[in-house]
Amino acid sequence: GFPVGVNLAKTHDPAILGEAALEDFRTSFRLLAPHADYVALNISCPNTTEGKTFEDPNALDDLLRVIFDERTALGLNVPILVKLSPPLSDRFILDSLIDELVGVAMAHGVHGFIATNTAPDREGLVTPPDRVASIGPGGLSGAPLERRATRMIRYLYERTEGRLPLIGVGGIRSPETAYARIRAGASLIQLYTGLVYEGPGLVRRIKEGLVRLLERDGYAHIREAVGADLRMPAAP
Numbered sequence: 001g002f003p004v005g006v007n008l009a010k011t012h013d014p015a016i017l018g019e020a021a022l023e024d025f026r027t028s029f030r031l032l033a034p035h036a037d038y039v040a041l042n043i044s045c046p047n048t049t050e051g052k053t054f055e056d057p058n059a060l061d062d063l064l065r066v067i068f069d070e071r072t073a074l075g076l077n078v079p080i081l082v083k084l085s086p087p088l089s090d091r092f093i094l095d096s097l098i099d100e101l102v103g104v105a106m107a108h109g110v111h112g113f114i115a116t117n118t119a120p121d122r123e124g125l126v127t128p129p130d131r132v133a134s135i136g137p138g139g140l141s142g143a144p145l146e147r148r149a150t151r152m153i154r155y156l157y158e159r160t161e162g163r164l165p166l167i168g169v170g171g172i173r174s175p176e177t178a179y180a181r182i183r184a185g186a187s188l189i190q191l192y193t194g195l196v197y198e199g200p201g202l203v204r205r206i207k208e209g210l211v212r213l214l215e216r217d218g219y220a221h222i223r224e225a226v227g228a229d230l231r232m233p234a235a236p
Contacts, residue, residue, distance in 0.1 A: 006036040007083070009045040010053055016235060021053050022066045029070050041067065042084040043101075044117040046139040052115065057100045064108040079111035079165075084156075086116035086170065087148045102159055112165035114190070115152040118211050119145055142193035146171025150184050157185025157227050175209020182210075185227040 008028045010016060016024050018125060026039070033039050041063065043054040054063045057062025060082075067080060082105045105113070118122055122132050125144055149170030156166050168186030172178050173194035194202050210222065219225050 003037040004035065005038050005040060006032045007040045007042050008032070009042040017053065025063060026070050029067055030074065033071065033074065033076055036078055036207045037080040038081055038111070039067075040081045040083050040114055042117070044083055046085075046118055046120045055097070055101065057097075059105050060101055060104050060110075062112070064105065068108060069194060072235050079197050081112040081114055081165075081167065083114040083117055084152070086119045086145060087152055099159070102156065106160065106164075110164070112167065112187075113156050113160075114167040115156055116145070116149045116167060116170050118170075119148075124201045139194050141170065142197075143171050143173065146177060150181055153181055153184040153186050154230060157230055162230075172206075173202070175206050177216060178206045179210060179225070182222065182225050183227070183229045185230065187223075187226055 008025060010021055011024050029039065041054070043060060045062070054060050064080075071073035071080065082101070084101065087098070097195075102113070109137065118141045120137075120139065122129075122140060123144065124147075125132060125140075149168065153166055153168045156164075160166075162185065165187040166185050167188045167190055168184070169190035169192070172181060172189050172191055172195075178189050189206075191202065198205075214220075214222060214225060217225065218229075219228075
């Protein structure tokens with residue numbers, strides 16, 4: 001069958017903080033993890049009140065301790081991934097906070113990362129600012145996120161020395177954008193906004209297009225292309 005991933009975020013309630021927030025995650029994990037092929041801890045959700053509670057090194061340390069303890073208590077081997085925010089801008093100004101969060105997650109032995117979540121800013125839009133303001137708050141997704149999401153995957157691939165699976169998401173809407181994310185270090189990709197604009201047939205088009213791109217570059221299997229851009233020798 002198809003793999004099933006569970007994406008956990010803190011409940012949309014500003015009163016759930018501190019120990020209550022940890023228990024909130026623990027309860028969700030206890031109920032859903034037995035049915036999952038992997039569990040993503042979404043510490044970077046911009047669409048819920050206090051959704052970024054655990055986007056803090058100390059808080060993330062506490063959360064991962066609780067989740068891994070619960071995983072052991074349940075006798076599960078389900079992989080745990082952490083879903084991260086995008087860089088601060090298209091120019092990939094890496095927030096030191098992101099690096100700290102990645103370090104904490106790796107110290108706990110997480111099994112991979114998902115990059116990236118939507119962005120709270122509105123960089124890269126051509127829509128008039130007054131029109132954007134009238135739409136209201138929310139996370140920016142799709143094509144405007146593509147460049148920094150790809151660079152984030154490159155950073156994570158280098159940071160983890162290619163040892164952990166990375167799921168690339170953000171602005172993937174064609175075989176070419178999917179392939180670029182894979183060559184940057186993603187082992188898997190996720191789609192959402194692309195499906196909204198292109199429809200479910202996008203999945204087939206990406207799969208067929210990837211076959212052509214892999215053959216063009218001489219790869220026998222997609223795993224050979226993962227991180228290829230970072231393994232290429234420098235030009236003389």
